[in-house]
Amino acid sequence: MPHTSSVPLPWRLKKHRYGLVGTTCNYCHSVYFPPRFFCPVCQKKDGIKERKLTGSGEILSFTTINAAPKGFENQTPYTIAAIKLDDGPIITAQIVETPKKISIGKQVSTVFRKIHEDGHAGLITYGLKFKINK
Numbered sequence: 560m561p562h563t564s565s566v567p568l569p570w571r572l573k574k575h576r577y578g579l580v581g582t583t584c585n586y587c588h589s590v591y592f593p594p595r596f597f598c599p600v601c602q603k604k605d606g607i608k609e610r611k612l613t614g615s616g617e618i619l620s621f622t623t624i625n626a627a628p629k630g631f632e633n634q635t636p637y638t639i640a641a642i643k644l645d646d647g648p649i650i651t652a653q654i655v656e657t658p659k660k661i662s663i664g665k666q667v668s669t670v671f672r673k674i675h676e677d678g679h680a681g682l683i684t685y686g687l688k689f690k691i692n693k
């Protein structure tokens with residue numbers, strides 16, 4: 560019978576989401592974010608270990624959102640970018656600067672910011688966004 564953790568999923572993923580913790584493979588040194596517990600390159604899972612990512616990278620592409628989904632209306636316009644992390648993985652995340660200041664090739668690093676506010680329940684979600692390096 561496979562081992563299953565009794566800790567709820569959002570709680571287990573908290574470290575990964577807030578701390579930018581990915582995984583790396585001891586055999587081929589591939590780095591994964593979000594974390595993977597099986598290496599698709601080596602077809603192995605016994606070499607996977609956690610790795611804290613540097614949180615810095617470069618903007619590969621970006622798009623500015625003017626029509627936001629429910630709950631994000633008061634944040635428009637905001638920009639979502641594909642970021643190639645220095646560690647290797649490419650992730651998508653929000654850039655905190657105004658769209659005018661954002662361009663491809665800019666170096667960015669993580670900041671901890673409010674992601675979403677549920678006005679009705681007063682629930683505020685925090686997470687990582689990126690800012691342009693000065």
Ligand SMILES: [Zn+2]
Pocket residue numbers: 584585586587588589598599600601602
């Ligand atoms: Zn591997």
